[in-house]
Amino acid sequence: MAAKEAKDAGGEGLSRREREIMDVLYKLGQATAAQVEMALADPPTYTAIRTHLTILEKKGHVRHTQDGPRYVYQPKVAREKMAQKAVKSMLSTFFNDSVEGVVAALLNQEDTKLSRDQLDRLSAMIEKAKEEGR
Incomplete structure (x- = not known):
């Protein structure tokens, strides 16, 4: 499902789920995939969230830092x-x-x-x- 939404969004556009994830990152400032999952009202699987975060990173909307074994994501664009x-x-x-x-x-x-x-x-x-x- 995540790949389909990303494909439907095309180029730099954001799918509905990607917009929801970006909204969480803007509200929290930074978050792990698990924190994003907890913040979403109707979250997809943890794996789907990680996939969306990877797609958002490839599109240039987020970046991550590593905190031990976890990736912490932040919006790259104001x-x-x-x-x-x-x-x-x-x-x-x-x-x-x-x-x-x-x-x-x-x-x-x-x-x-x-x-x-x-x-x-x-x-x-x-x-x-x-x-x-x-």
């Missing part, structure tokens, strides 16, 4: 950088590179609740982008 990559991929895949389309989709979600302060901050970001010619 969460913010990964988020930017994910947004860029989503933008091109689903919105034909339209930032307006993404923002409209987010604002049109029925469960989107923005406070007046959040709307003001978004307006300020839009004004700044206008000033910078973006």
Whole structure:
């Protein structure tokens, strides 16, 4: 199953399980495969987790250090950088590179609740982008 998910994710993309593992690593900062297994709500086998961690390492998303017989994994890329990559991929895949389309989709979600302060901050970001010619 792990190999199929990795293959389905393709290139630098992450499968659902890989995203879950990355989320655990970002939350904990670093973890062994056993710690990842304990942190997942519905974990696959320990062997599958090790396989996913190896795949994530080959893709350049994690690195490991050795602590005795155990490998301790850490995210190699900051969460913010990964988020930017994910947004860029989503933008091109689903919105034909339209930032307006993404923002409209987010604002049109029925469960989107923005406070007046959040709307003001978004307006300020839009004004700044206008000033910078973006």
